[in-house]
Amino acid sequence: KQHLLSAADLSRDEAVAVLDTAEQIEASLAGREVKKLPTLRGRTVVNLFFEDSTRTRISFELAAKRLSADVINFSAKGSSVSKGESLKDTALTLQAMGADAVVIRHGASGAPYQLASWVDGSVVNAGDGTHEHPTQALLDAFTMRKRTGRQMGDDLSGLKVTLVGDVLHSRVARSNVLLLHTLGADVTLVAPPTLLPVGVEAWPCNHSYDLDASLPGADVVMMLRVQRERMNASYFPTEREYSRRYGLDATRAARLGDDTIVMHPGPMNRGMEIAAEVADGTRSTIVEQVANGVSTRMAVLYLLLGGAQ
Ligand code: CP
Numbered sequence: 001k002q003h004l005l006s007a008a009d010l011s012r013d014e015a016v017a018v019l020d021t022a023e024q025i026e027a028s029l030a031g032r033e034v035k036k037l038p039t040l041r042g043r044t045v046v047n048l049f050f051e052d053s054t055r056t057r058i059s060f061e062l063a064a065k066r067l068s069a070d071v072i073n074f075s076a077k078g079s080s081v082s083k084g085e086s087l088k089d090t091a092l093t094l095q096a097m098g099a100d101a102v103v104i105r106h107g108a109s110g111a112p113y114q115l116a117s118w119v120d121g122s123v124v125n126a127g128d129g130t131h132e133h134p135t136q137a138l139l140d141a142f143t144m145r146k147r148t149g150r151q152m153g154d155d156l157s158g159l160k161v162t163l164v165g166d167v168l169h170s171r172v173a174r175s176n177v178l179l180l181h182t183l184g185a186d187v188t189l190v191a192p193p194t195l196l197p198v199g200v201e202a203w204p205c206n207h208s209y210d211l212d213a214s215l216p217g218a219d220v221v222m223m224l225r226v227q228r229e230r231m232n233a234s235y236f237p238t239e240r241e242y243s244r245r246y247g248l249d250a251t252r253a254a255r256l257g258d259d260t261i262v263m264h265p266g267p268m269n270r271g272m273e274i275a276a277e278v279a280d281g282t283r284s285t286i287v288e289q290v291a292n293g294v295s296t297r298m299a300v301l302y303l304l305l306g307g308a309q
Contacts, residue, residue, distance in 0.1 A: 003116050003123045004300055007134040007178040012155060015182055019142050020152050021299035022292070029066070029295075037298075040069035043100040043305055048090070048115075049126070050076040050106045055266055055290055056126045056135070060103045063297035069305075072099070087111060091118040100305055104128075122304040130169045130230065136265050137175035139296040141183055143289050144220055147261050157184035162214050164190045165224035165246060165273050168197050169231070172265045173224055177205050190214045192237060192246065211246055215256060222263040223248050223274045239272055249275040253283065261285050 001009065010018070029035045045064040049057050057073070064071045074094075076082065081090060087106070094102060101122040104112050109129030116123040127133040144156055161180055167173045167189050180187050187205035189196065200207050208214045215221065226242065236242070243249075248262065253275075256262075262274075262283045270276045279286060 001304065003112075004134055004304065005112050005116060005123065005125045006132050007137045007175040007182070009134070010179065010182060012182050012184070015138070015141070015179060016153060016155055018138055018296070018299050018303060019145055021303060022138075022142050022295040023146075023152055025298050025302070026295040036066050036068060038068050039302055040064065040067040040305055043069045044072065044098055045069045045101045045103065045301065046072045046074060046094050046099040047126075048074045048094070048102050048104045050081070050087075050104075050111075051127065053105055053126070055293060056105060056133075059290070059293040060124075060126060060135075060297050060301075062294050063301055064101075066294070067298055067301055069100075069301070072097075087114060088118055091115050095119045095121070101301060124300060124304070127171055129171065130174075131171050132175045132178075133171040133265075134175045134179070135293070135297055135300055136172050137179040138300065139289060139293040140172075140176055140222070140263060140265070141179055142292050142296050143263065143285050144185075144261075146292070147285060147288075148219060148259075155183040156180060159185040159219050160188075160217055161185050161220040161222065162188045162190060162218040163222045163224060164211060164214075164248065166195045166226045167191045167200070167224065168195045169227040170224045176222070177203055181205065188214055188218075190246070192242070194236070212252070215252065218256065218260055220261050220263060221248065221256065222265075223268075225265070225267060226269055226273055243272050247273055247275065248278050250277050253278045253281065256283065263289060265289065 047060050061071055099121050103124045103126045104115055105126040106128050109131035111128050112123050112125040125134055163173050177187055181204035189205055189207040190211050264286050
């Protein structure tokens with residue numbers, strides 16, 4: 001493959017190969033003082049961020065550096081984008097400078113597809129509008145596979161995953177539903193009716209408006225961030241009402257199965273979609289997800305760039 005634009009780009013075997021590669025990379029770096037592989041020496045990776053990010057931007061930078069690539073971090077703020085330069089001219093500038101891979105986050109859904117039509121190198125979607133965030137889905141699948149005792153070569157067949165919250169605005173939810181379906185998991189979306197997208201019936205998953213009815217039997221509960229910045233107040237209940245009906249508080253968490261894990265892609269609204277004690281509790285994989293993001297993104301860059309010049 002040349003690009004990773006959507007979780008749907010990956011077949012079951014390709015997705016498992018990314019998870020296996022991430023696991024191999026993690027094993028090969030474990031216990032080493034210098035956490036670096038020479039694989040992408042001489043290659044250039046550009047991180048092109050038009051939207052804010054903490055986890056994704058830093059972990060792609062760390063991933064590329066740990067593979068010994070040259071890394072250029074470009075954020076729209078402070079660049080010629082603020083003088084009105086277009087995405088196309090920005091892309092052609094990066095192309096002229098010899099970028100082998102461009103990792104892009106953009107507020108417009110579909111921007112990574114446009115970029116892929118303008119540059120010769122690989123394009124990785126690091127989040128486009130409300131559309132997709134495929135590397136988040138890969139690191140989430142990697143975390144689920146590890147935490148549920150599955151092995152190298154395994155997919156997520158039979159795993160029961162419940163995704164809760166603002167599905168409408170969530171690129172993480174879209175990519176997770178696609179990838180989890182490919183990997184054989186059984187996915188249920190839980191949200192108020194106004195925060196489920198039109199056409200959700202056609203998605204490869206179930207959906208419900210009732211959190212308490214959806215939690216029993218879940219192996220994984222993934223809480224989604226309420227994206228107030230993308231919302232019109234008219235279709236959002238009050239924060240208190242949302243939290244009462246759709247928040248994962250300590251009482252609800254106590255009713256989960258003994259081995260059920262709680263995930264959140266971050267950033268979190270503590271006290272709204274997830275209580276602080278649940279986010280920091282023993283079921284939570286939130287910090288582990290961030291750590292797994294580095295090895296998963298190393299695997300993606302390694303597989304896309306091939307390691308050879
Ligand atoms: N999960 C995630 O994409 O976080 P950032 O917005 O901080 O990158």
